[in-house]
């Protein structure tokens with residue numbers, strides 16, 4: 001399975017590196033194309049995969065093509081690709097808000113997988129949701145999934161509405177966690193901790209809580225009850241959050257991202 005990644009930026013490179021490190025793909029079967037000469041020069045030195053500066057040298061020989069350019073670059077890219085596309089190729093889009101129908105129209109292709117990755121893919125802890133056009137077979141979908149999983153975990157969703165919904169949870173979600181971390185960091189600094197100690201306090205608290213959460217299938221509510229005793233300090237904090245409606249506001253924020261993802265898809 002010859003695989004090509006188009007666009008060697010944050011996401012494209014993350015996936016290319018994930019695939020290169022994994023046993024799923026033979027290194028010789030991984031190609032990367034970017035339009036920037038600087039990027040090509042830098043990647044050629046790394047020698048983790050074959051790097052191309054001309055689309056005609058790599059696209060025709062690819063069985064699977066990951067598209068990782070910014071959504072606003074997709075029209076010009078599709079135009080460039082169109083004459084070289086064949087109907088057996090599978091296109092996996094990492095682009096936010098670009099629909100399967102638009103990709104099929106733009107490329108004149110049928111087999112399209114649309115996915116929504118997230119930033120922790122950079123450290124092998126990503127989660128990617130994905131769905132496919134009806135022309136993609138189960139075996140092909142399994143191959144795509146194996147490649148997506150080289151950057152973490154993936155979930156298959158039944159239609160594109162869930163891709164937009166997962167944008168509101170996992171796609172944009174790392175920023176919500178950073179928002180919470182930033183608030184706790186600012187509180188720690190205000191209490192007089194050094195910058196370094198504040199970072200350790202916050203980071204270990206998040207990492208430890210996630211590890212506890214992953215240990216079994218207890219709900220976050222149950223874990224909160226375990227930490228909070230009646231009349232105690234944690235209860236005071238949780239009551240303060242409840243009084244300020246924080247849970248509802250976070251849910252509203254996730255829906256704002258979901259709605260925006262739908263809107264962006266309609267604009268294109």
Ligand SMILES: NC(=O)c1ccc[n+]([C@@H]2O[C@H](COP(=O)([O-])OP(=O)(O)OC[C@H]3O[C@@H](n4cnc5c(N)ncnc54)[C@H](OP(=O)(O)O)[C@@H]3O)[C@@H](O)[C@H]2O)c1
Nearest residue numbers: 007008009010011034035068069070071073077094095096
């Ligand atoms: N970053 C995230 O956390 C995240 C999360 C979910 C989804 N995504 C999706 O991932 C996609 C990529 O995002 P990113 O942050 O990785 O973008 P990025 O860092 O800007 O990378 C895109 C790369 O593609 C290159 N490029 C642009 N047009 C091209 C063309 N016609 N042919 C070949 N290469 C081309 C760009 O070159 P220039 O810089 O020279 O334009 C750049 O090197 C986006 O569609 C985004 O929606 C990103």
